[in-house]
Amino acid sequence: MLFWEAEEKHSSDKRVVEANKNQDEIHLFYRDTHHSPFVYFGRISLTDFQLRENAPSEFVFRIEMLSSEIDAFKEVREHAGEYKTLDKTEQEQIVISRLGQGNFRRNVFRLWGSCSITGLQTISLLRSSHIKPWKNSDNRERLNPFNGLLLIPDYDFLFDKGYMTFKNNGNVIISQRLSQFACKVFDVDENLELRNVFPENKEYLEFHRSEVFE
Numbered sequence: 001m002l003f004w005e006a007e008e009k010h011s012s013d014k015r016v017v018e019a020n021k022n023q024d025e026i027h028l029f030y031r032d033t034h035h036s037p038f039v040y041f042g043r044i045s046l047t048d049f050q051l052r053e054n055a056p057s058e059f060v061f062r063i064e065m066l067s068s069e070i071d072a073f074k075e076v077r078e079h080a081g082e083y084k085t086l087d088k089t090e091q092e093q094i095v096i097s098r099l100g101q102g103n104f105r106r107n108v109f110r111l112w113g114s115c116s117i118t119g120l121q122t123i124s125l126l127r128s129s130h131i132k133p134w135k136n137s138d139n140r141e142r143l144n145p146f147n148g149l150l151l152i153p154d155y156d157f158l159f160d161k162g163y164m165t166f167k168n169n170g171n172v173i174i175s176q177r178l179s180q181f182a183c184k185v186f187d188v189d190e191n192l193e194l195r196n197v198f199p200e201n202k203e204y205l206e207f208h209r210s211e212v213f214e
Contacts, residue, residue, distance in 0.1 A: 002028065002044060002061040013057045017049060028063065033124070085135075104128060108148035116149040116194050127156040131204035133212060146200035154186050165213035168202045170194035175214055 006013055019026055028044045044061040051057045108128040114121040129149050134142055141147050151159060158164045163175045172192040174183065183189060197205070 001047075002063055004059045004061065006057045006059060008056050010053075010057060013051060016046060016059060017051070019046065026061070028061070104130075104143055104145065104148065107143070107145035108150055111145040111148070111198075112150040114150065114195075115152055115155075116196075117155055117192060118152060119195060120152060125152060126150050127153055129156045129159055131201065132207045133160075136207070136211065141204075144200075146198055147204045149194070155188075158186060158188065159208075162208075162212045162214045164188060164192075165209045166194050166197075166205055167209075168197060168205055170197045173209070173213065177214060 006016070015022075015024070016026065018024075026044050026046070028042065042063065044063050046059060047062050048060040049057065050059075105128040109123065109126075115126055120126065127150070129151050130137065130142070131147050131149060132141055137147065149156075149159065155164075158178070163178045165173050167173060170193045172188070172190065174188060174190070178186075178188070
């Protein structure tokens, strides 16, 4: 579902409401910031709306066709270097699993809903990070949302590089490699903790503590 607040001038309200009657189609293109490229998410259909005069009208759409194929191949490109270490059969199996089971990032968003630490809900500012690294995971683990955290970029970087990890109760462990000045810059201290720890997270956190954290 897509919840959209329309333009303040209401110039498109009527056209959106009457799209079905006029046999018009509505398609969704999205980008994170101005001047960044758009990503096409397919056709959407209006399911509910609230027209307003002194404020932007509100619309609810159903996304009829998600670009799972686009997302899957995007991930393949992002991990191109790691894919080269696999044989052809493994590469094909991973691509098929991406297309068939959906996108890891999307599933992590669905699981957490906001940053796993801060609670920030601005999706475009968050990154989905594997707890057990992609290169060390099997196909099931690579797609399992419980092998993921949703983090702001700074924390994603520190976690990915092993500068910090988490106990099974969610409390942070900070690497001695991280200087006091770096901790201050990254806003990291001993009070940092995961908002929640699912039972299924624990085996992955144990791996991160033993194999990634330094």
